[in-house]
Amino acid sequence: MNKIIILLISVVMMGCGNDPKQKESAGSQELQETHEHHETAETSPPSKTLSPYTSAMAMIGDAHIHIDYSSPSVRERIIFGGLVGYNTVWQAGAHKATWIETDKNLIIDGKALPQGKYGIFVIPGKEQWEVMFNTRWDQHGKDDYNETENVLSLSVKPVELQEIQESLKYEVIKTNGNSGVITMAWEKVKIEIPFQVGK
Template identity: 60%
Template sequence: MSRYISISIVFGLLLITSCKEKKTEPMPEQSKEATTDQPPKKELSPHTSAMATIGNAHIHIDYSSPGVRDRMIFGGLLAYDQVWQAGAHMATWIETDTDIEIDGKELKAGKYGFFTIPTKEEWTIILNSNWNQHGKDEYDEKDDVIRFKITPIIADSLKEHLEYNIKKISDTEGEITLAWEKVKVVIPFKVK
């Protein structure tokens, strides 16, 4: 009988030792999407761009497009008489591979930060040499390359998301438009 007890003890110890050495793999976590029936969250200010070729000039505008989302934008979320990066997150930038003329001023081929100062009656449009900055954190007026005023157009319908367009008028002329909420700004330019 003691022999059976000894064998049982040895067998039990072997079983315990083998259980301790056995490594268990963690259970894979299920994704949150798999456990809920909700669709993925929509980005509030999606990154986008507008591009066009007019004559021999390729023009590209890169921006993040915030939504109105039942807010008062101009004179509310964006205070009048304050510099705005003309988009969300990083500063909006414009690039041209050919010299163009805006408001009678030459804009050399290159990449520029696009800023505005909105008011009820007129907007100041700014092209700034510092194109790579978060919002307007590093904006400095001394880096402005072109600055001019333009009258905004007030629309009857609401534009939910900020949108830029580049429209070809002819082989040497075009328009850049910025539209958001009920405001539209049209900036004519010429290809040099």
């Protein structure tokens, strides 16, 4: 008799555990949580790019000069001598190497930069910067930088800015008919690269 009672209790308990209404309720709750999760993910605002791609360009004489770069911000950091070490090669921007394209020959520091597209690399220093125009313009950072592929190199003296330049900024500025200057400013430093349009 005791065995029959135990068996009946077991059957009743198993029946309760398989109640279809309970299963349906649990399934609905799970579906609702999944939907809410997707809804939250879809409506989240996109994250802001910290170093957006931008460009600088100008017509100087009959030359079209275009610089393409990724512009990082200072964000309360020490940049030169900190994030960007002194006396080390830097790709003059964030992410991919900064590049310049000119459809005419340029004369920079008395040397010819033939028309074409070049990566810009620099070696910052406290008193002097080295600027290099390199044939390998399409590269990530300075990973594949090779000094032997430089077409033109020059030394420039950095200028100290009175106010912080928060975002890295390049400009191509016309100074007269066939002459101009390429400037790069970031943090409290600015460099200038004068040039003339060749014949």
